[in-house]
Amino acid sequence: MKKVIFISALIFLVSCSTDDSITTDGFEPISEKYPFDDLNPEVETSYWELNYALVKGRDDFDEEIIVQNGVICVDAEEELCQEEFRNLKPEFGFAPSCLPGLCFFYLKYQADGQNHLVGSKAELLQFLGDINTKDEALLWVRANDYYFRINDIDAGAIKEVNSNFELIVLKTVSYCTPVQSNRYHLLIKSNGEIEVLKEEVFSVDENSCV
Known part of the structure; x- marks a missing residue:
């Protein structure tokens, strides 16, 4: 009986871990350092x-x-x-x-x-105005202190979903002993609202400061 309970608990923990992990299904990697060409500002400019x-x-x-x-x-x-x-x-x-x-x-x-x-x-x-292009979404997350890596889908990716955008990006959450960056799966809504769908530790350096 104890063995059955242990196995059931183990399966539960593994399934929770899998459900909570960030996956790259449907995402495309970010391939430019400054992917901000396609901006469509609400303000009329010359x-x-x-x-x-x-x-x-x-x-x-x-x-x-x-x-x-x-x-x-x-x-x-x-x-x-x-x-x-x-x-x-x-x-x-x-x-x-x-x-x-x-x-x-x-x-x-x-x-x-x-x-x-x-x-x-x-x-x-x-x-x-409204965030309605991928480039606007990428610039907006940069303005909110997130960053991304180039040609690394696990640390910099984007996809469009129902007129909104989902991104996989990084953010430094601690700058000294440890220096820590977390990875985020974000939803960027057209009004600029940013919703954190998932978050996990990406890298930790216990003995460094920025």
Whole structure:
């Protein structure tokens, strides 16, 4: 009788473990470092660009334009307009990383002859509106402190489900003794709400700090 109870308990534990594990069925791996080309912002713009900034010092950034769309300074004196737009920089952006240093993303755009900055998570969602493309979903999870690996379906994957998006991504949950990253199966709804469907430990380094 005790043997039967033990076997039943073991089967129950194994089945629970299997049910709780994250699987990659139906997902496709993320194949680009910056998969953000297909943005369809709700805000009407004549030009916008997504920038990656590596902070070297106060007001000193190394910048890279990740993606751009439209025609810059379409209704303005081009040289002056472009200079003003180039000099438009935030104090801080979204999706900060690069510890112990600092890097982040930010957007800037032109609309109705005016320059605008998108330098926070709330401003990004206002700019995007509904999350309706895979690239928007990926940018939105980055803005919420998740990250992904390239060409590694177990640590960076996405699929579309009923006009929403499911992702497999990572997040650092402890930065010092231990450094720990967890893996998440997320549901991204069109309004930007993020639901954690599953979570599990991905990696642990007991003797390190970032």
